[in-house]
Amino acid sequence: MTANLLEFDLEGLAVFCEGLGEKRFRATQLFRWIHQRGASDFDQMSDLAKSLREKLKSTAHIAALPVVSQHISQDGTIKWLFDVGDGNAVESVFIPEDDRGTLCVSSQAGCAVGCRFCSTGHQGFSRNLGTAEILAQLWFAEHFLRRHLQTDERVISNVVMMGMGEPLQNYTALIPALKVMLDDHGYGLSRRRVTVSTSGVVPMIDRLAQDCPVALAVSLHAPNDALRDSLVPLNRKYPIDELLQACERYLAHAPRDFITFEYCMLDGVNDQPEHARQLIELVQRHGRQGLRCKFNLIPFNPFPASGLLRSPQARVQAFAKILLDAGIVTTVRKTRGDDIDAACGQLAGDVKDRTRVQERMAQQRSAEIIRIRPVSN
Template sequence: MNTETGAEAQPLINLLGLSQAKLEAFFAELGEKKFRAIQVMKWIHQLGVCDFDEMSNLSKGLREKLKQRAVIEAPEVIQRWDSADGTRKFLFRVGGGNAIETVYIPDGDRGTLCVSSQVGCSLDCSFCATGKQGFNRDLSAHEIIGQVWQAAKSFGQLDSVNVADRKVTNVVMMGMGEPLLNFDNVVDAMNLMMHDNAYGLSKRRVTLSTSGVVPALDKLADVTDVSLAISLHASNDAIRNELVPINRKYPIAVLLDSAQRYIERMPDNRRKITIEYTLIDQLNDRPEHAHELVQLLKDVPVKINLIPFNPFSLSNYKRVSNNSLRRFQTILIDAGFTTTVRTTRGDDIDAACGQLAGQVNDRTRRAERYKLDAAAMMASNSDVIPVKLVQD
């Protein structure tokens, strides 16, 4: 990022990720009135302006002062792919040899942006491409909201004052990374998404998905009231321990109790938790797993989203068969659960659920280990799923 020159040079402050309160504090330091924060928020997030000289309702003196102290910079778009089905994937440069991916998914009058929260992921879920790349760092608030800003600009959304012209209508924190492990930055970014003077999304249109960081989930309701999704993927702890390793620390019962406490604190008592369940052939897609899931969730206010596994390199898992998918869904529906199937979108550009990878300067050496394991497996011509992962 640019810096001031001189003996006492200081880093310029990136205003893109600052909440209203933080912007007000910034302007107070400049000796300015607090209302300047709202003016600048509108310029940035509603009009897409990043040049202080274009902010015509600010005095020339203030504009010059801002140029000396601040900057408005979003992650750079390295590449953009457009799928035949309307899905759009972005690759963003975030420094240090790292890049992240963000995906826009259209569905009728809804346009959902899947946003990343970390460079890679510190969790190591076995069915997810992101985890295979290891982990580098958390994203800053401006790098998170910057994904929304860039996507909206790509559709011309920030050049229009007509809300009906919006392409990005929903945001899900389901991209690269575990959002609750980057708590403060994710909360600041989500609250900007919902701010009336920024993107104005309703709390029902911003969703945080977690694999189960229970201590952070327990304090989430203190700072926001976004919708909640649980990345469950298993009907019992034995299978989930293999798919989602954090389950060994916070097992299913503990996670669901925390999720229920979260929604019980919401002003709207009709809220439901979205349960995300990736179906993997012969692993968690059997009728007994569906019946087990019914018993597990019978007293929890949920809706269930079934996700067919999307294959990627370094994984031996296989996509669920259509017959098994329909059978699993029918069991849940017959038990009274609202159960949808996530349509695979953008798989021709590797933008489907679980396929986001980006470019991670891995500090964990996890990616190196996976590549070595894959090479060894290819050398032995083995394509068998480890027996301990198969549930008949």
């Protein structure tokens, strides 16, 4: 079986090329062709020696994930469903804004954490994605969008590992993927513009700080252990104080001088004034002058199995005001892609009914990808 070159960061690709008897600089040339130009045909790579191109044809390939479907929201958000084999599929979401283009990337097929408010978690866990499967989402989306928008400029400026799965439970595949995103010969993204979101895998937060520190977002969702235990089961293993201590340690290495706390607003569950005051006390007792952080309040996207409702907007704003009055930077996330189930916590969509997904995969393999209208960026 030939190697999918999307599996390698630059160092891994250099080792692969050396195994073919080639100099390391050839890996840089090849890396640029793959990631900067989106090439998948070795014959396109005109500055590579013909002898190397022939070697690559027999030992390697560059393969995106098959696209099962793509949907476009009225607000310009695009959601892709990718086939990762054995009846499994993962989703990626592109969110265009005036000053950035953000791609939300999946790291697992399903999720084992099982947060109560997340529809993705309710479908269960199938498997980890490989590095090539993580990067294939970015590789496909970036070069599809460049062709679609008829531009040679980079379209995706930010990547958030906030799609399906818990990234830090797939650490071995995650780190090489992050390195490709950051590499100037790859996508050249700033560490500040690549975000790993975690539900709180404490030992891996510490490892990430040493191996590849990028922006960190922590799915907090509750101000105390009793409530968080019921919403985020991982809290029973890594309770809040332990998690916030890891966040303190991470700040010494982080490209940003704050940690983002994600907080999904659930009607009557975690959205009361006393919950906001507990959050203030929580962050103030960590660090010398309180933990440097930002809160991102997320409107809940209801689904039947959760038994939960979205907090009223007035209550969300009142909650935000309590945090802001205490000097804590707080934003309320604008919902995007609701009409195509691409909003936060909704990335289960078509994956939930596996029989239906397999049927659609079979149909799509012989059909053209749906054509979509231009997206403003």
